Amino acid sequence: MASQVSLIWKIQQRPITMFIAIAILTLLAISGFERLKLDIDFSDYFSPADKRYMAQKSMSEQFERHDQLWMMLETSEDWRQQSLQTQLIEFIGRLEANSDISSIQGYNQFIQGLAHTDKILSYKTHPRLASVLSANGQAILLRLQIEPPQAVAEQNALTQSQWLDNVLQKIDSDSQQYWQVNSVNIYLNGTHALNWQYAKVLRHDLSWFAPGLLGIIFIMAALFIRQKMWVVGLCLNNGLTLVLTLGLAAWCQLTLAAISAFVPVIIVTLGLAYAAHLYFGWQAQINAGKTAQQALSYTVKVNQAPLFYSSITTIFGFSLLTLSPSPPIQSFGLLVAFAVLCNYLLSLTSLVFFAKYAKAKHEPILNFDKVIQLGKFNAKRPLAVMLGIVLFSVLSLMSVAKLTLNDDPLSYFSSANPFTVSSQKMSQYFSGINLQHYVIAGLEPKQIDKAEVSFIYKFSRYLKLQPQVVDVQHIGDWIKAAGIGQTQFRQILAQNSVADLRLQSELSADKYSTLLTLYLQPMTAMELIQFEQKVNTWLAEHATSVDVSPPLGSNLQFAHLSIDNANNMLLSFAVALIALAILLSILKKSCLFGFMGLLLNFLPLLWVFAVWQLNGGFISLGTAVVLGMMLGIIVDDTLHLMLKLPDEQTMTTAMMWHSLQKVLPVISFTTLTIALGFSLGLVSAFTPIAQLSLLSCLVVIFAWGFDVLMLPVLFQRWLINKQTQKSLD
Incomplete structure (x- = not known):
């Protein structure tokens, strides 16, 4: 690690070269924005190589089933009345005037005679009449086939999505206006209508997430990070990370979908939380009487190793999302993993550059002093704490065993959603x-x-x-x-x-x-x-x-996708958990450290999913992703704790509390930041994001509780007592 610290200061000696390199990468990323593959299509959740997807596509080509857009007209009267049929024919004429609509089929074919004329087979009752006219005659179905113009069809997915939005918006508004006098209700359904709602959800979420993130940055800066140059560096880093990540998505043609709207939230939240360790280490040294340069040198030296290993584990954790069978989730993992790498590099280059110009003045650091008192209070009752943890963990295992897969892509919207x-x-x-x-x-x-x-x-x-x-x-x-x-x-x-x-x-x-x-x-x-x-x-x-x-069928295909995704996310969680235990054991040269790290990161997820099940929760696309990604996030605080604590051979009670006094308040800040950032997903109109957000917030909070309440007990019980016993022997 000493060589990396030395490299950081060598880079700082050539700031112009550093910023030229950053500018070149930024321009390269921006130049690829026009290649962004922002698909708002339900079918994008399936891999093109999936056998079920290929069979479904082959079936659609083999049989002419134009089920992409259905319009249902509902009235309190009977559509078999002559007056309503006359109005319907006029309405059909208006729809046919729309150049984007290539054909209209359904109940109109019966009243226009198209379902009866020139037929070879004659029927007493048409076998498909009941499919377009309800038994009470109060609802009818029209099947609209829409085709994009050649110019639109040759454009990217974003242009096609905008075209679909404009077409359906016009069809819906014109229909509502025409039938308003007759109190006829219009409903749109089918894959086009489903994709239309996905696009609306994406716009809704982005309109909330952007100002929400700015608000969180402002709150964190106003309450905790009061140094302007540090705030400027943090904001610049987050902005650059977002641009570079979008550039990767563009140049690699990664599939982005509705769930991808949460990626910027994760990127900015993690960027702010990780860099906080550098700032608070710097401010603590300033308060101790060090100069600004001495404080900066110290915080880089102390935090470089934890930042490096926490970034590696986070990258590893999110990279495991590529095991998912769904392309948008694979892209989700790759983008966040790449963003963590960018944030790590920028934190130790451009952020350090801006930090050099920060004014050295005494500022109060956090208001989390009671966290240490809480930890000490808990450490006095080790048997009660450990017994409680064992009891709740056993009950949680029993609860988690009852979790079922209850996913349904058609229920991803609120009950009031038009679809x-x-x-x-x-x-x-x-x-x-x-x-x-x-x-x-x-x-x-x-x-x-x-x-x-x-x-x-x-x-x-x-x-x-x-x-x-x-x-x-x-x-x-x-x-x-x-x-x-x-x-x-x-x-x-x-x-x-x-x-x-x-x-x-x-x-x-x-x-x-x-x-x-x-x-x-x-x-x-x-x-x-x-x-x-x-x-x-x-x-x-x-x-x-x-x-x-x-x-x-799309629903059955999605059911298989959900099961495969859940199994793969569980596998990725197990792999990441074992890798973490091995890493900690190697870094601290103690299997006990590895075992404690395993407990500190496994039990929070176990408890959260137990609570989720008790409240009627189930495994879905969003909740399964939590398994794949959250370990990579909560492990960072564990690494900062473990790496800044003395080794097993030199551990004493006084040394433990001295180290925890420095780290636990900062971890409390990062927990608060991540919880606030991830809570933005609760306003999402897309159920997987809302579920992912809720469970992520709970996992982060539970993990913080384990770090504060459980870690001191384990250290004192297993390591310090072990050292005491050795000294007596």
């Missing part, structure tokens, strides 16, 4: 939006025939008996509605194209495969997985004469 309301209305009047598909084909590539249709009827009967199934739609519905037999249907199918029969949504163009669609009740991720396994068991026994694809 949430529209989803509830879709379930009220129709079959809901929780869809699953099975692609069914013969064992050989040929037109579907009697064997496939017979199996479809059998499979459908089984599915309709399941309590989770609301409705089942398949090619057999058309055969029954037309009143023809399977032989006659085979002849008609052989003589006509799929387009002529208007069965593109359920028959592939080559007629080799057909689609069976399930409408399911709202289900959690685990319930979806269990239902899938149950159906797969039945298929393994009965689907011997046909080829049936795995179940395809």
Whole structure:
């Protein structure tokens, strides 16, 4: 470490070179901003190489299912009334005037005659009428297909997102204005509507996070860091770190999504918290009568090793998020890891440069003196403390064992969100939006025939008996509605194209495969997985004469993603925890230090998730990420504590309290800073960020409590008593 300290001061002797290098990197980062891949698309949470994602995409290409945008019109009257139908036709004409809308299908096809004219198959009752007209006639569905102009389609994702926002905003406002007189309610649903809400959530969060971060910096500066040059250096470092991190995202084409809005909060919060160790070490030396240069030399020398190792562990912790199967979470981890590296380098270069010009004047350092008194009070009751920790830890293990995966991407918005309301209305009047598909084909590539249709009827009967199934739609519905037999249907199918029969949504163009669609009740991720396994068991026994694809659906795909992500985050947490214990054991040359570090970082997470479960919490995308990232954050205070304490061989009670007197107040400040920064996520309109924020705040606070209340007890009980026993021997 002495060589690194020497390098820091050599760099300070060439400030112009240092700032030129920083300026070049900053300009390089800014030049790549136009390449930023800010995708506001639900499908971006899936890896393009994921087999389920590829199968889902293949199915969408094989069958013409334009389900991206549904409009539901609700009224207290009956849409089968002539007056309402006349108005609907006029409304359809206005929508068709919008150049962004390429086609409109649904209930309008029935009143305009499009669902009946030129049809080869005649029906007593159209098999899909109930899908677009509710049983009481008070709600209808329109399926709008929108296509971006060529100029927009060739642009980046951000431009396409802006186009989608403008189009849906216009469709919604024009529709609301047209139907206002008739008191008709308009609801938009489908993947386009879902992505629209993701974009709104992202803008909402960023509009709160930016001023919130500025407010926290102002509060910390006004109450604790009263040196202007230090504040200038901290703000510059955070600004540069953000710019460089965005540059990395741009040049590496990292996938950014709604959850990425929390990345700047983490970057600024950690930057402020980590650099605080340098400032408070400097101010303590000023108060002790040292000159500004002496104080700066001292704080760099004392804090360089803890900052180095804490940065390494934080980088390692966030880098483990790349084990997630979801690209946005992988990007999340990489960006924060890179930002921590930037902040470390800038703290020991540009921040030190500005600190050299700070005025040496006495300032009160923190107001956390009672923290030491609390620690001493607790240390007098070691048996009670250790017994309580063991008891609560055992109870926490029992509670955590009951945690379940209860994730649902359609519930990531508040109950008042337009997409949430529209989803509830879709379930009220129709079959809901929780869809699953099975692609069914013969064992050989040929037109579907009697064997496939017979199996479809059998499979459908089984599915309709399941309590989770609301409705089942398949090619057999058309055969029954037309009143023809399977032989006659085979002849008609052989003589006509799929387009002529208007069965593109359920028959592939080559007629080799057909689609069976399930409408399911709202289900959690685990319930979806269990239902899938149950159906797969039945298929393994009965689907011997046909080829049936795995179940395809966005909700089911997300359920698998949630489970894989949770398992990977748990693995990353275990790896990081073991690595921390090994690192502390090596640095302090004591396995006891390593074991204590393990306890100090494992138990806070255990207790927090136990409290989370007792309050009805569950494992979701946001909560699983906490496992992957929080160890890399709370370990920093542990390292500052451990590395600034005497070694096991020289530890005494007086030396322990002298060291803790210096470190615990600073750790209290960093805990307060991180808790305040992360609490900004509580205002997020995106549930994963709100959950991540809440659990992160709790983990940081619990970790601080363990450092203050548990660490002195462990040191005194295990290390100091051990030394005393050795001296007596």
